[in-house]
Amino acid sequence: MLIGFVIVVKRLADLGERAAIRQINSILTKEKKHHGIGDDCAAIDMGNTYWLVTTDMMFQRTHIPKQMSPYQMGWFLVAMNISDIAAKGGTPLGVVCSFGLPKSTKESFLKALTKGADACAVKYGTTIVGGDTKETVEITLCGTTFGFVKKSEFMARTGAQLGDIVAVTGTLGKAGAGYYALNRKKQEKKLTNALLRPLPRLTEGRLLAKQQSVTSSMDLSDGLSASLYQLQEVNTVGFEIKKTALPLDPRLLHIFSNKNEADLYDVALHFGGDYELLVTIQKNRFENTRKTLQKKDTALTAIGRVTRKKDIVLLDKGKRSLLENKGYEHFRKHRF
C-alpha cells in the first residue's frame, strides 16, 4: 500500500522577499570585522578605513520606465550606486559596469548608454574603470561602485538612539511627480529629470559624515515608508513621523494642483525614487548639522523623532496612526 504525501515546495513568490533575504543571510559565512550585510554598501575593514562596495541590477521589464532614454539608463545605473556610497558618508573611487544587451541593440543605444554612465560617474568625481558586455534577451544592466570612508565617519544603518531627530535631505515626491507627469504625457525635463536622471546626495553625505552627528543613515530610493521600516528593522527603536513636516517637492504640488492633499503625502511617503538621504541625528547636534548643509544649499528637514516603542507612527494633526509600509515594488531592491 502506498501512503500518499504532499511535498510543500515553497517558491519565492510565496516565501516573500524578506524571508528570502533571511534565508540567504542564515547561509552566508560571515567575516566579523566587516560591516554591512543588509546595509546600503558592504564595508570591508581596512584598519582606519572601510572600503565600500555596492551593486545594483536593472532589468528592462521590471525597472526601466519605457520613456527612459539609453543615456538616462546609463546615468541611472551609476546614480543608484553613488547614492549608496553617499548614504555611508563615502567617496567613490571607481565604477564597474556590466551591460547585458540583445543582439538587435542599436549602436547609437550603446553609445548613449555609455555616455550616460560616464557622465554620471564624472559628475560625482569618479570614472568607469572597467566592465563587460554580454549578449542577452532582455536589457540587463549591472553597476558596481566602490569607494572608501574613514571608520570614524562611516554612517551605518544601525545606531539610531531614543530621542534622536529623524531627518531627510532635500525634498520628497519629486520622482513621483515625474512619474505622474509622464503618465499625463508631460515630458518637460524639469518634471521628469528627478525620476529619470536623479542626482544623488554625495556632497551632502560627506558633509553629514564629517559632522559625526548622524547615528544611522540610508538612502531613500525605496520610498520613505519602506526605508523607515528597513531602518527600524535593524535598529532597536521606533519612529514617530510628523506628516505636515514632510518637505513636499514643489513639482509634486505643481502636478497635483487640482487634487486633494492626501495624494501629495501618499506620493511623498510611498512612491520612492527620490535619491535623498534618511538619517537620524543626535538631538543636540541637529541644528548645527542642518546649518552646515544649508550653507551648501541643501535643506535638512526634521520630520520626526526616534521612539522607544518599536513601531512607526504617523502624526497627523494630533491623530496617531501606524504608518503603512507600501513602497512601490518596482523601485525596490532587497539586500542581503
Added chain:
Amino acid sequence: MLIGFVIVVKRLADLGERAAIRQINSILTKEKKHHGIGDDCAAIDMGNTYWLVTTDMMFQRTHIPKQMSPYQMGWFLVAMNISDIAAKGGTPLGVVCSFGLPKSTKESFLKALTKGADACAVKYGTTIVGGDTKETVEITLCGTTFGFVKKSEFMARTGAQLGDIVAVTGTLGKAGAGYYALNRKKQEKKLTNALLRPLPRLTEGRLLAKQQSVTSSMDLSDGLSASLYQLQEVNTVGFEIKKTALPLDPRLLHIFSNKNEADLYDVALHFGGDYELLVTIQKNRFENTRKTLQKKDTALTAIGRVTRKKDIVLLDKGKRSLLENKGYEHFRKHRF
C-alpha cells in the same frame, strides 16, 4: 518633392563585439593613474597597492548549461571572479552578488545557489559581504569581487617582451572534456566538475606574482586561442605556440579515447572554460618560476614563445600555420 534617403542603423549583431568595446572605450573618461580598462580586473591606484575589482554576469539561456545545479551556479559565479583576481596576482577581500530570479524560483534553489557562492568564496579565503535580489524573467546572476595586490606584484595583460616564454598553469581541455561527457550522458563528477565547478588558480597567481618574473598575464576562461588573441591585441608582439607542448588533460584523453588526435587539440585550443592562467615569463626566470609552482603541485608548462611579428603561429611537427581564433562564444565575455 521628397528625396529618399537611407539611414544605416548599425546593430550590435552587425557591429561585432570588438567594435562595440572600442566604441565604449572611446567614450569613457579615463583616470590616467588607474590601470586595467580591458584587463581582467580594474586596478585602482592606491599608492603602493592596486585595488582590484572584477565583475561577471551569467544568464540562464546563454551561459548556464542545463545540467548545472543551483549550487554549481553559485560556485561558478564566484569562481569566474576569483580567477580574474588570480590572473592579476591579487588576494580577494570580498564578494558582492546580485541574484535576479523569477518569482517561480523554489526556495531550495535559492538556498543551494547561496551555499554554492558562499562555499567558493570561503574556499578562496574570502566571504560574500553583500548583495541584493531582484525579480526577473530569466535567471541572471552578477558577481563582483574586489581585492588588492602590491603594485610591484601586479600582473597586467600588457608587458610581454620578445623572447619571453609563453606558459600555462595546469592542463587544458578539462572543461571541454566535461562538456562532451555531459553530451554523452556521462555525469561522473570527476569528468564534469572542471566544467561545472571550476577551481581557479588563486594560490598559483600569488606565487607567480611574488616571483616577479611574469611579463603579462590573463586567465584562460575564454579558451587558449581566444585568450592568446586578446593578449596579442594589447601587446606589441606575437606568439609562436608549439602544438605538441600543450598539456592535454587526462580527462580529455579519456573522453576521446576512440577519436583521432585532431579533436583533442581542437578542444584544448578553443573550447574555453578552463580556469587556468596564461602568462608570459622572462626566459631566464622561467625554470625557477616553474619549480616554485611545482613545489605546490601545479604544473607550469612552456607552450611557446613571444615573437616580434604580430601574429599567432601554431607549430605542428615543423609545419607553421596561423592559429585560428575560435573560442566558444557561450563562454566568452567582452571587456572594456
